[in-house]
Amino acid sequence: MIQRYWSRAIKLVQWGRIGLSLRRLKTAKPAEREQAQQALAALLADSRGLAMKIGQIMAGSHDDNAFQALVTSIEPLPLSKVKTCLGKPLERALQAIDEASAAASLGQVHHGLLHNGSEVAIKIRYPGIVTAIKAELNISGWLPAGGPIKRWQFDANDYKTTLHRQLLRETDYRIERQTQQRFRQNLTVSGLHIPTIYPEWCNEGVLVQSWEKGCRFSETCHWPKQQRLEIGRTLLMALWQSLFVHGEVHGDPHPGNYLFRLDSQGHAETVLLDYGCTVLIARQRRLAFLKLIEAYCTGQNIDAFGCFVAMGFNADKLAHLQEQLPELCTLLLRPLLASKPFPVAHWQLSAALQSLLGEKRWWFRAAGPADLMLLLRAFHGVNQQLAQLDVALPWWPLLKNAVGAEVLEQARQLDLPTTATANNVTARTSARRLCVRIWEDGLPAISMDLPPEAATDLASLIPSTVLAQLNAEDGLDLPALSQRLQREGISPQDLFNGHSGSKHYRVWLE
Amino acid sequence: MDFVTTIIHPVANPIGAAAFLCNTLGFQKKSSSTDALVVDNGSVAVRLVFRPAQEQGVLHVELQTQNLGAATATLLALPAVTLLQERVAIGDTRLESRLQGPYGIIITVAQEFTEDELDILPPLPTSLMWDGQAESCIRQILRLIPIDFRDGARLRITERAEMLAGENAAITVTLDNALQALADITPHFQHPLLLSALQQQGIDASDQFQRVQP
Structure with missing residues (x-):
C-alpha cells in the first residue's frame, strides 16, 4: 500500500515538474527556448508511458526540435528484460533476435530472423506499462480544467475520456494488429506500403510484422523533385482515402512512424508504421465534411453550419461564429480551393484564423468534438511534411481520385440536420x-x-x-x-x- | 506619400548641360534662377546646379530603344559623345550600350528583346513533372499566342494541365493533359489555328478540342 502511494507521489512530482517546464517553455525567450525544450524533453523521456507520449505529440513532424529525441533516440530496455514477453511459440520460431533497434512510449522494436528466413520486426510492450499508464491516467484526471478550458466551455471530460480511451487502446497490440491488417486490406494508394502482420506470433503485448528498410523523412527532403512529389501524393491520398472512404485515419504522424525508399523502378515508396493511434470517424461525420468540401470546390451553395453540426460540432458554441463561417471555410479549405498545385508553405493558416476570428477562434476549438484534436493532428502532420518536402500538389483533383465517384455521390445525397439552434442561441445571448x-x-x-x-x-x-x-x-x-x-x-x-x-x-x- | 521628384546634377556648365539635354534627349527648359537650371521631359526633371569642374558629378541617363544599333550610331554622331561599352548583355533579354556624353552625362542605350526576337522558348512555370513531348509541344504552340497575352496563357495552360494530371492521381503531366489544357483555356475561335499548328508538329489533338463545347 505504502509503495503504491509512494509511486503515485513520485509520479505526481514528475507531472508537477513537467507542468513547470511547460510553463517555462511557454514564456521562454527564443534564445532560452531550445534549452527549455531540451529540459522538458529529458523529463518526458524519463517518464516513459503517458508523459513520453505527450512529448512525441509535441515533436510533431519537424526534425529540428529537442522533442525529436523522444522519437528517434529513446534508450530501449535490454532484451533480457523483455524476452519473457515473447512467448514460447515465437521464441521457438526465431533463429535470432537483436537488442532493440527502436524504443517508443509504450514498447520497443527488435529485429528478428525466423527459421524460415523471414526478417521480422517484433514490437514488445514494456512489462508493467499498462498498470503504469492506468495510474498516470488517474493522475492526469486531476489536472486542472480552468483557464481557457473553462472560459470557452471546452468539454474537458470529453477530451480526457478521448485521451484515456486512446491510450488504453494503444496498449493492446491485438487491436493494433487488427487495425494494421484493416489498413493493409483497404488502402489502395500508389506508393504506400503497409508491413505484413504475422498474426500467429502476435498477442496483447507482442506484435510481429515484416521487417522494413528505409530512410527517415528528413533525408527525403533532399531527394529529387519527382520522388518528393511522389511521397507528397502518397501522404495526401492516404489521408483522404482513409478518412473519407474507410473512416479511420492514422493519427500518429511523427517521423518515427514513416520509412521511405525507392522501388526497383526508382519510384518513392512510403512505409507507414504503428497503427496504435487511429481516429475513427463515423459515416455521417465524414460525408458531411466531404459535402462541405465539394460544395466549396465546385462553387455550390451549402449550409456550412449544418455541415459542421453533422461533423459533430456543438451548435450552440458554433453559433458564435455563424457570421464568419463562410470566410472561415474558405481559409480552412484554401489548398483545396486553389486552381493550381498548392504550395503548403504559403498557407499561413494560424495567422489567417487569428486575423479573422481573434479570441473567438477558441469557440471553434471548443465547439469541435474531442477526437477532432487527433484528426487535426493527422492533418497537421501531413501539412508539415508537404511543407518540408517543398512540393505543390493539386489537392482537389487528388482528393476526388482518392475518394472516388461513389463516395462523392453519397456525400451529395447526405441530408444535413436542421440548424435552428443557431438562431435560438443568438437570441438568448x-x-x-x-x-x-x-x-x-x-x-x-x-x-x-x-x-x-x-x-x-x-x-x-x-x-x-x-x-x-x-x-x-x-x-x-x-x-x-x-x-x-x-x-x-x-x-x-x-x-x-x-x-x-x-x-x-x-x-x-x- | 506623393512627391514631385527632381534629380540634381552638379555641373561646371549648367547652361551647356541644359542645351545638350534639350537638343539631344528631348528635355525642355522649365525654369532658371541664379543658382540653378531645371529641365524636364514630362516624366523626370533634372536640376542643374553649378559646381567647379573638380566637383562636377555624373548624371546617368537611360534611353529605351527598339533599335540599339541605330540609336547608338545617332548618339555617337554628336560632338563630345564617345563609346564606353557596346552591346553588353544583361540577363537573357536585354542589351545595352554605354556612351560618355559631355558635362558628366553618361548615356545608357538599352533594348529589351521579346522571346520571339531572341528566338527562345521560355520554360513553363511548372509545379509537377512534365512529359518531355508535352512540355516541348506547349512551349512551341505558345508562339502562336500574341506576345502580350502569352505570359498569362503560359501560366494558365500549365496550371490547368497540372490539375488535369491530378485527376488521374499523376504527378507527371502527359501530352493528353497538356493538349486538353490548351483546348480548355484558349478561346474557341483560335482552335482551328491551334489544331492546324499541332498537326504540323505531327500531333492530332482533335479529341481534346472536341471535348470543349463552344
Whole structure:
C-alpha cells in the first residue's frame, strides 16, 4: 500500500515538474527556448508511458526540435528484460533476435530472423506499462480544467475520456494488429506500403510484422523533385482515402512512424508504421465534411453550419461564429480551393484564423468534438511534411481520385440536420462580448474581452481577494448577478464598477 | 506619400548641360534662377546646379530603344559623345550600350528583346513533372499566342494541365493533359489555328478540342 502511494507521489512530482517546464517553455525567450525544450524533453523521456507520449505529440513532424529525441533516440530496455514477453511459440520460431533497434512510449522494436528466413520486426510492450499508464491516467484526471478550458466551455471530460480511451487502446497490440491488417486490406494508394502482420506470433503485448528498410523523412527532403512529389501524393491520398472512404485515419504522424525508399523502378515508396493511434470517424461525420468540401470546390451553395453540426460540432458554441463561417471555410479549405498545385508553405493558416476570428477562434476549438484534436493532428502532420518536402500538389483533383465517384455521390445525397439552434442561441445571448477593464492609478492595467457566457461565472474569473473587497466595499453579490443573467438573458449592460485601493474595475456586456 | 521628384546634377556648365539635354534627349527648359537650371521631359526633371569642374558629378541617363544599333550610331554622331561599352548583355533579354556624353552625362542605350526576337522558348512555370513531348509541344504552340497575352496563357495552360494530371492521381503531366489544357483555356475561335499548328508538329489533338463545347 505504502509503495503504491509512494509511486503515485513520485509520479505526481514528475507531472508537477513537467507542468513547470511547460510553463517555462511557454514564456521562454527564443534564445532560452531550445534549452527549455531540451529540459522538458529529458523529463518526458524519463517518464516513459503517458508523459513520453505527450512529448512525441509535441515533436510533431519537424526534425529540428529537442522533442525529436523522444522519437528517434529513446534508450530501449535490454532484451533480457523483455524476452519473457515473447512467448514460447515465437521464441521457438526465431533463429535470432537483436537488442532493440527502436524504443517508443509504450514498447520497443527488435529485429528478428525466423527459421524460415523471414526478417521480422517484433514490437514488445514494456512489462508493467499498462498498470503504469492506468495510474498516470488517474493522475492526469486531476489536472486542472480552468483557464481557457473553462472560459470557452471546452468539454474537458470529453477530451480526457478521448485521451484515456486512446491510450488504453494503444496498449493492446491485438487491436493494433487488427487495425494494421484493416489498413493493409483497404488502402489502395500508389506508393504506400503497409508491413505484413504475422498474426500467429502476435498477442496483447507482442506484435510481429515484416521487417522494413528505409530512410527517415528528413533525408527525403533532399531527394529529387519527382520522388518528393511522389511521397507528397502518397501522404495526401492516404489521408483522404482513409478518412473519407474507410473512416479511420492514422493519427500518429511523427517521423518515427514513416520509412521511405525507392522501388526497383526508382519510384518513392512510403512505409507507414504503428497503427496504435487511429481516429475513427463515423459515416455521417465524414460525408458531411466531404459535402462541405465539394460544395466549396465546385462553387455550390451549402449550409456550412449544418455541415459542421453533422461533423459533430456543438451548435450552440458554433453559433458564435455563424457570421464568419463562410470566410472561415474558405481559409480552412484554401489548398483545396486553389486552381493550381498548392504550395503548403504559403498557407499561413494560424495567422489567417487569428486575423479573422481573434479570441473567438477558441469557440471553434471548443465547439469541435474531442477526437477532432487527433484528426487535426493527422492533418497537421501531413501539412508539415508537404511543407518540408517543398512540393505543390493539386489537392482537389487528388482528393476526388482518392475518394472516388461513389463516395462523392453519397456525400451529395447526405441530408444535413436542421440548424435552428443557431438562431435560438443568438437570441438568448444578444451581447457579443464580456469586457473586463482594470485601471491602476488612472492608467489601463488589464483589458480583456471574453465570450458573453463567461458573465454567468464571473466568480471564477476574478481573484478571490478582489472579490472579497468588492463585496465588502460595493456590496457586489456575484451569485445573484449570475442568476439574473441566466434568468433574463445575456444582453448588453453594465455589470459593475468598483474601486479597490488604487485600482478601478469596470465589467460590462456589449 | 506623393512627391514631385527632381534629380540634381552638379555641373561646371549648367547652361551647356541644359542645351545638350534639350537638343539631344528631348528635355525642355522649365525654369532658371541664379543658382540653378531645371529641365524636364514630362516624366523626370533634372536640376542643374553649378559646381567647379573638380566637383562636377555624373548624371546617368537611360534611353529605351527598339533599335540599339541605330540609336547608338545617332548618339555617337554628336560632338563630345564617345563609346564606353557596346552591346553588353544583361540577363537573357536585354542589351545595352554605354556612351560618355559631355558635362558628366553618361548615356545608357538599352533594348529589351521579346522571346520571339531572341528566338527562345521560355520554360513553363511548372509545379509537377512534365512529359518531355508535352512540355516541348506547349512551349512551341505558345508562339502562336500574341506576345502580350502569352505570359498569362503560359501560366494558365500549365496550371490547368497540372490539375488535369491530378485527376488521374499523376504527378507527371502527359501530352493528353497538356493538349486538353490548351483546348480548355484558349478561346474557341483560335482552335482551328491551334489544331492546324499541332498537326504540323505531327500531333492530332482533335479529341481534346472536341471535348470543349463552344
